[in-house]
Amino acid sequence: MKVLYFAWLRTRIGHAEDTIELPKGVEDVRGLIDLLRAQGPGYALALTDLATVKVAVNHEYVGLDHKLKPSDEVAFFPPVTGG
Amino acid sequence: MKVLYFAWLRTRIGHAEDTIELPKGVEDVRGLIDLLRAQGPGYALALTDLATVKVAVNHEYVGLDHKLKPSDEVAFFPPVTGG
Amino acid sequence: MIRVQREDFDPGAEVAALTRGRHDVGGVVTFVGLVRDLAEGKALGAMTLEHYPGMTEKQLRAIDDEANRRWPLAASLVIHRYGRLEPGDRIVLVATASPHRDAAFDACRFLIDWLKTQAPFWKLEEGEAGAKWVEAKASDDAAALRWQAKPAKKPDAAE
């Protein structure tokens, strides 16, 4: 599964992209976040406050309960500031 | 006093401008309109329905009770349709 | 700033000139009014815009001043054409620049709404059945009225 990070989530984690194999028992976005938080302090810091983190799966906004498939592209980023 | 006509008031009256000397007793826009209506059928037709006639004195919108001075420029025209 | 002219204008160039070097501008809203090929469902060949020189400029200046009083604008521009125009031709440009987009949107809409009810222009349309003076639209009066100051709400009013 491709996982992407943007803006300050990317700078805190230190890179823009991970390829992750979902372990058994990790079925939704919330599970993926728990898994990522355990990858190191940068991940933990980036994903501390979920109120400031948006999640998209396959280019659509989703909630924390969204179920994941191995072929999904998941992205984490802060609230957008374009325009 | 210069009196101007625009749009269909002008086409009904047949010309764009009159120079009028205000007779004694004609003091406001209403009096001027009565005077003009007596100038001929074109004038009477143009000034029949005052609900569709706007009046400006010296480039400002005024009401029928507006007092006139000999040096005023008075204009009669329909509701505007620019933009 | 206001201009009344027979010639066409270039909206892109006008807006570029309006905001050149003005780095406090966050948003520019532009309205361009065009001649449509339909008038009340009938084909329109062309139209002639008559105006009242002198009063037109005075009224446009007053409307522009009022917009600048109501909103924090960095710049504003109104250009209105007169003379003979054909379908697709530009009639009017209203551009407003402001640090914040809400002010630019509101001021631009205010300007075009007021202009349509206050600026002394009249359209003579050349249609299939000959020339016809356009009648003022009640919807334009309503649009202008929405910018009048709302009466203050009574403190005990139910919400």
Added chain:
Amino acid sequence: MIRVQREDFDPGAEVAALTRGRHDVGGVVTFVGLVRDLAEGKALGAMTLEHYPGMTEKQLRAIDDEANRRWPLAASLVIHRYGRLEPGDRIVLVATASPHRDAAFDACRFLIDWLKTQAPFWKLEEGEAGAKWVEAKASDDAAALRWQAKPAKKPDAAE
């Protein structure tokens, strides 16, 4: 129509192309967003706009489709830039063309309001104190929310 690009755009040329030969268009409303030289009261040197290729286009297309569903538009265009931009540079263009100006105004404002809360762009500002990611503004969320369907008024509600 939507476009995401690094290069600058020419608002006048874009709008002219959008309405060329479309004689059913009575009004075109354009919003151009520019980089300001101030950010929260501090001098801004430049900014870099990062985006999420693929999702950006998908979100902009969805917003554009929604505008065309809600309003009778003859044409609409959204252009958003990414990359490094300096004060005075253009960031975004939203243009809407419609037979009637109210639809063009509402649709243009809807597009920029939604874009600001939905399109995955992030601004990194280079200020006096170094680089800083811009925080989302509550006022932008509020602006977007005004376009959500209003609940029907209760028939017995006090006015």
